[in-house]
Amino acid sequence: MKKKVLISACLLGKNCRYNGGHSKLTELEEIDMEWISVCPEESGGLGTPRPSAEMQENAETILNGKGKIITNKGKDVTAEFIQGAEKSLQLGLEAEVKFAVLKSKSPSCGIGKIYDSSFTKTLKSGNGIFAHLCHENDITCISSDNTSQIKKTLAKLK
Numbered sequence: 001m002k003k004k005v006l007i008s009a010c011l012l013g014k015n016c017r018y019n020g021g022h023s024k025l026t027e028l029e030e031i032d033m034e035w036i037s038v039c040p041e042e043s044g045g046l047g048t049p050r051p052s053a054e055m056q057e058n059a060e061t062i063l064n065g066k067g068k069i070i071t072n073k074g075k076d077v078t079a080e081f082i083q084g085a086e087k088s089l090q091l092g093l094e095a096e097v098k099f100a101v102l103k104s105k106s107p108s109c110g111i112g113k114i115y116d117s118s119f120t121k122t123l124k125s126g127n128g129i130f131a132h133l134c135h136e137n138d139i140t141c142i143s144s145d146n147t148s149q150i151k152k153t154l155a156k157l158k
Contacts, residue, residue: 002034003157004135006092006100008109009039011144016042020049022105027147029156036095040108040130044084046077053077054117055107059132068131069107072119081108085130092139099153100134104145111143 010017013024016039028035042048050071062078069078085108092100102109110128115121131141141153142150 002032002096003154004036004097005154005157006055006088006095006097006102006139007035007037008101008103008106008144009042010035010103011101012037014039016048017047017050017103018050018052021158023144025101025147025150027151028101031151033154033157036091038091038130040081040088042084043087044077044080044082044122046080046084052119053073053081053107054115054119055116055126055128058126059129062129063132070117081129084108085128085133088130089133089137089139092134093137097139099157100131100139100141101144101150102128102131102134102141103153104143111141146156 010022011025013022015022051073053069053071061067070083106128108128108130111131113123114126116124134141
């Protein structure tokens, strides 16, 4: 039986990023896993393409109702991000996954570094909403920027 791993849908080539594109990692094609593909933004009802959005506070603060996720057009999309993250997490929990490969820098899936809310591509320390929820539920997250770590970690699962 193949091991199940959560993955940002854009990393498998689905055109679900904010700009209508994807971030396909061709290196994943050679890894024999059962991928559980999620896009928290689409699960939360945000369309594709959609305006870019950035977290105004850290994930914990936002999840506690004291921060927002705002688009570059000034629209508050916090509820959609939280709803999508919770739905995506539920898929992972139901499948009993222990690992997730997530898109770097995203306000949903970013791990360790996310955009700083200035819409200038400046990074700050932090995790996206979905990545934070995964961590809180003992799902180990690996950034899409670290393909060697992805291969190394997933090779151990076989």
